[in-house]
Amino acid sequence: MQSTETTNKKNMSGFHGYLALMLFLFFMVTSSVTGNPLAELSTRSELVELAGYGEEKLSSVIVTGTVGCEACLDNREAETYAWPVTGALVAISCKSGRRKMKVNDWAQEITNEYGDFLIDLPSHLHAIPYLERACVVKVLRVPKNSPCKRIRVRQSNKIELSSVGNNIRTYTAGSIRLHQTSKLSRNCLKKQIMVKLPRGRDTKLISMN
Template sequence: MRSFLLFFFFFLNGAFAASGKIWSRTEMVEMAGYGEQKLSSVIITGSLLCDSSNPRLHSIAIPGATVAIKCNNGSKRRSKWIKAVTDEFGEFEIDLPSQLHAIPNLENTCLIKPVHVPKLYRCYHTSTNIHKRIKLVSSTNGFRVYSSGKIRLQQGRSSRS
């Protein structure tokens, strides 16, 4: 058996050498089916707004706030919260890690919630356990986009000091 493996190795080596082609690491990895490029992408978007207690005033965007998403992957291990910070328009974007891409029905297994709002905005949850679901917005060529839509917080005093 060992002589067969040596023969096979030298045969393959000779075949590659005869072609004059030296294979790079990247080419070998891709030929083996282990490409380093992402096969899919899942992006979660949304925005965080502060609703004024005055009905004549518009909602304002909350920049610098932290939002987090957690997806139940069906295993007994606890899934981690994946965090993002809102931009100057109160919008956020989370690139979901690839190990979560294959979870069936992400709409029912992932929840988003604000975890920190800058004190300057004095906006709070009316409940400490508010979670928002996501909705599929677009899916094409292995690229899926989900949105939580607008997450609205109420302006006012915090129940926590």
């Protein structure tokens, strides 16, 4: 009978020791997590917001550029003239990961009277690494009365980082030049030659300007 009581006391003592060890480990883990603010953030959106790129706008990413038109005009001695394109629709698109591009991965703006545009990139795209590799600028539409039309519908322009400061990153697409593709004056056409490609291929125009 005495041996049974002794065994029970040993079992109870072992259980209490195990329980004390578990409580100690629990408090240690809890204190380490509490001391690390990143460990308390359970979602990606919270981590992104901490970096200043959340839905609450803590930073700004601006993309600028200028759209110009170059064309030959009649009775101008075959000179090429350039002027700003007002009212052109310009858009920037960014690849965010491997998923397919969505509507909210785009942002667009209209050029002003000087052909300049300024696009404020949506905040959910700020955290994309290497924006200069992920984003391109395209001219989607020009006014109907403009003598310039885009030569290549799929033509796009890369952006470059131009300045950083005061929580603002500014990228530039530079000067985007559109060229007249129809109704060229005769004098302009005289400055081009027809070159016959080998093996009976079609001819193409090479500008001599």
